[in-house]
Amino acid sequence: MNQFNGYTMRISRLLTTLVLILLITPSCWAQEKSTKKPNVVLIYADDLGRGMLGTYGQKMLTTPNIDRLASEGMQFERAYGAMYCAPARASLLTGMHDCHGGDAMTIVKAGIYKQLDNGLTFDEIKDKIHEVALPAEKDEMFLGEVAQKAGYTTGQFGKLEWGFATTPERMERHGWDHHFGYYDHVRCHGFYPPFLFEDGKKVDIPGNTHIDCAKTTEYDSPENFEERWNMEGKAVYSEHIIMDKMLAFMELNHPKKTNKPFFLYFPTQLPHGPTMVPEVHPELANNTSLTQWEKEYASMVKMLDDDVGRIYSKLEEMGILENTIIVFTSDNGHEIYYPEEGRTSKNNVNVKGEEFDNITTRFNSKAIGDIFDGNDGMSGKKRDNWEGGVRVPLFWYWKNHIKAGAVSDQMVSNYDFLNTLAEIVGTPQVKEKDGISYAKALFGGKPKLREYTIYSSKMGPALVTQEGWKLRYYLKENVFQLYYLPEDYEEINDLAKEHPEKTEKLKAILYKECNGNWENGLGPIQIRI
Numbered sequence: 096m097n098q099f100n101g102y103t104m105r106i107s108r109l110l111t112t113l114v115l116i117l118l119i120t121p122s123c124w125a126q127e128k129s130t131k132k133p134n135v136v137l138i139y140a141d142d143l144g145r146g147m148l149g150t151y152g153q154k155m156l157t158t159p160n161i162d163r164l165a166s167e168g169m170q171f172e173r174a175y176g177a178m179y180c181a182p183a184r185a186s187l188l189t190g191m192h193d194c195h196g197g198d199a200m201t202i203v204k205a206g207i208y209k210q211l212d213n214g215l216t217f218d219e220i221k222d223k224i225h226e227v228a229l230p231a232e233k234d235e236m237f238l239g240e241v242a243q244k245a246g247y248t249t250g251q252f253g254k255l256e257w258g259f260a261t262t263p264e265r266m267e268r269h270g271w272d273h274h275f276g277y278y279d280h281v282r283c284h285g286f287y288p289p290f291l292f293e294d295g296k297k298v299d300i301p302g303n304t305h306i307d308c309a310k311t312t313e314y315d316s317p318e319n320f321e322e323r324w325n326m327e328g329k330a331v332y333s334e335h336i337i338m339d340k341m342l343a344f345m346e347l348n349h350p351k352k353t354n355k356p357f358f359l360y361f362p363t364q365l366p367h368g369p370t371m372v373p374e375v376h377p378e379l380a381n382n383t384s385l386t387q388w389e390k391e392y393a394s395m396v397k398m399l400d401d402d403v404g405r406i407y408s409k410l411e412e413m414g415i416l417e418n419t420i421i422v423f424t425s426d427n428g429h430e431i432y433y434p435e436e437g438r439t440s441k442n443n444v445n446v447k448g449e450e451f452d453n454i455t456t457r458f459n460s461k462a463i464g465d466i467f468d469g470n471d472g473m474s475g476k477k478r479d480n481w482e483g484g485v486r487v488p489l490f491w492y493w494k495n496h497i498k499a500g501a502v503s504d505q506m507v508s509n510y511d512f513l514n515t516l517a518e519i520v521g522t523p524q525v526k527e528k529d530g531i532s533y534a535k536a537l538f539g540g541k542p543k544l545r546e547y548t549i550y551s552s553k554m555g556p557a558l559v560t561q562e563g564w565k566l567r568y569y570l571k572e573n574v575f576q577l578y579y580l581p582e583d584y585e586e587i588n589d590l591a592k593e594h595p596e597k598t599e600k601l602k603a604i605l606y607k608e609c610n611g612n613w614e615n616g617l618g619p620i621q622i623r624i
Contacts, residue, residue: 144429146471160404168492184257190513196615205259205281239270242358263295302330368432429469480552556616
């Protein structure tokens with residue numbers, strides 16, 4: 096009996112001690128419990144070829160802040176985006192590849208917001224978009240919602256959604272608690288918007304007076320130079336105000352204030368053209384290897400790198416860097432926004448003006464005279480199904496959690512990010528998605544490997560296997576080409592005739608993934624309004 100009483104007293108003392116601990120430090124306990132999930136910041140560059148970064152050997156400019164994420168985090172060498180901005184963003188936010196066709200990814204025509212207060216009201220514009228942009232199914236899950244369901248505050252800043260025009264109702268449905276930026280992607284081609292949108296409300300920007308946001312041409316000339324540097328009606332550069340709003344969001348939603356982590360998605364405009372900056376970056380001003388046009392383009396890349404540094408510093412200042420994941424990537428491969436006759440060509444011709452056939456000749460840095468080698472020595476550019484059109488930089492940084500300097504050869508795609516985020520934040524994998532999580536690869540484990548990646552292009556669809564075999568379809572000539580990328584980085588040696596069985600096997604998979612229609616591999620359907 097005495098032994099029993101002694102046991103009971105010890106249990107009683109233990110319970111009393113635990114109660115006292117909880118009573119004395121309730122707020123600290125609650126904070127620790129609610130903020131153990133990491134904050135996540137996803138930086139999504141626009142048209143940034145990986146060759147523009149120092150970590151890939153860029154010599155004409157430095158990108159120390161982005162390079163730090165690569166050297167102190169994990170670098171994925173076989174990361175895929177999509178052929179251009181709209182399908183890339185659709186794949187990222189839905190977790191689906193862009194070859195399905197049909198109604199899987201509804202894209203509306205850009206430009207309608209130029210009519211705001213100049214023929215159409217905001218409500219009329221939204222109605223027109225909602226008439227053609229099909230509503231999401233009730234059980235459809237989007238990237239922002241994954242974070243919301245895990246208890247995160249979500250925010251999106253910059254080039255909003257997947258284009259080419261969106262509405263606040265769609266933003267809310269896709270899981271964003273707060274957003275600021277452009278609702279119309281064609282207006283993103285200028286950098287001095289007279290208005291942007293914040294949580295469904297129009298925000299006028301005093302001093303910016305150009306209805307087209309001061310868009311210029313993509314070719315240099317004395318007239319274009321004068322237009323670029325005539326600062327009348329150009330008071331506020333869009334990247335600057337977007338950054339200010341985003342940093343304020345981080346401060347306002349500090350986990351110590353809200354007891355919630357945040358998921359921040361930053362789809363920047365940079366360095367998408369036409370080339371325009373408020374000033375040439377000091378690092379580039381005296382670079383005699385570059386033309387004025389090239390200095391201005393490189394300054395856009397420098398501004399992006401500086402802003403990555405501002406985000407990093409803000410997290411340090413807030414004391415939350417060690418509990419924040421930073422992801423840096425891009426939507427698609429490189430594009431030429433600095434063509435000059437006799438020096439650098441654009442589109443589908445070499446520097447001599449000779450057209451590529453895209454079977455035996457194709458875009459590469461040497462052929463078009465790209466001093467930056469923006470596609471990192473690969474064939475192709477934005478909109479192509481060559482590797483240079485779709486391979487993108489991808490770096491994951493989380494101090495003391497993701498091994499510094501790690502390099503992964505695992506093939507991953509932008510549409511894998513949704514389920515990767517789900518695993519990291521502790522929610523179930525979203526079924527019926529094309530993408531699968533590669534979170535275990537980030538932390539030294541062995542994730543399930545997807546057998547292949549598939550993507551659309553203006554040329555036709557392509558498929559790349561985890562082993563490195565690539566089947567490329569060129570719709571214009573009805574040609575299939577087979578490459579083995581581990582031994583053919585530039586896609587020079589077509590092996591289709593040498594490996595007919597491999598070719599036929601991959602053709603069958605590609606056809607199935609395109610829902611039985613090769614033209615679905617040209618990208619999502621555009622619905623015009």
